[in-house]
Amino acid sequence: METEQEYIITVFSENKVGLLSQITTVFTCRNVNIESLTTSESALQGIHKFTIVVRTTPETVEKIVRQVEKKIDVLKTFVYTADEVVQQEIALYKVTRSSSVEQLVRQHNVRILEVDTDYIVVEKTGHKEETQALFRLLQPYGVQQFVRSGTVAVIKSRRELLNEYLEELEKMRHQPEPVRTGA
DSSP states (O other): OOOOEEEEEEEEEOTTTTTHHHHHHHHHHHHHEEEEEEEEEOOOOOOOEEEEEEEHHHHHHHHHHHHTSSTTEEEEEEOOOOOGGEEEEEEEEEEEOHHHHHHHHHHHTEEEEEEOOOOOEEEEOOOOOHHHHHHHHHHGOOOOEEEOOOOEEEEEEOOEEEEHHHEEEHHHSSSOOOOOOOO
């Protein structure tokens, strides 16, 4: 039996209404839970990027990618493991204000966003384990609100795979049609 591991799937697409629903349905049909999902514009104008984090087997992730790429508005899908990307997330914490909390947040490389007489709002950027660890440390002081963004990631490779894919498509588009001879 194959073991599950974490995969970061990036989906590049046009920004079309309903595409997110179509993509998430692929995961649902395969009974794969999405751990994290973010969408944003990409570096290429008019192209959006979905970053999806899942825990599954290599066989299942391959099947998911093939199905996602069949969606008409999807340009290309890539799969990475954690060591192939640089990834981060942002967490916001609203905590009851006290001198202990203020001292604690200064020790953990956080950014103070707002200070009120009753609460303090701080931001921590890091990996899920880091943002979750700070949450556990702050809990005894009264975390009033906590939210964590989904993972954002860029590949470590010097080459942008989407650019290479699009360049290859463009070359193929401009190749002359083969001449057919009649029999």
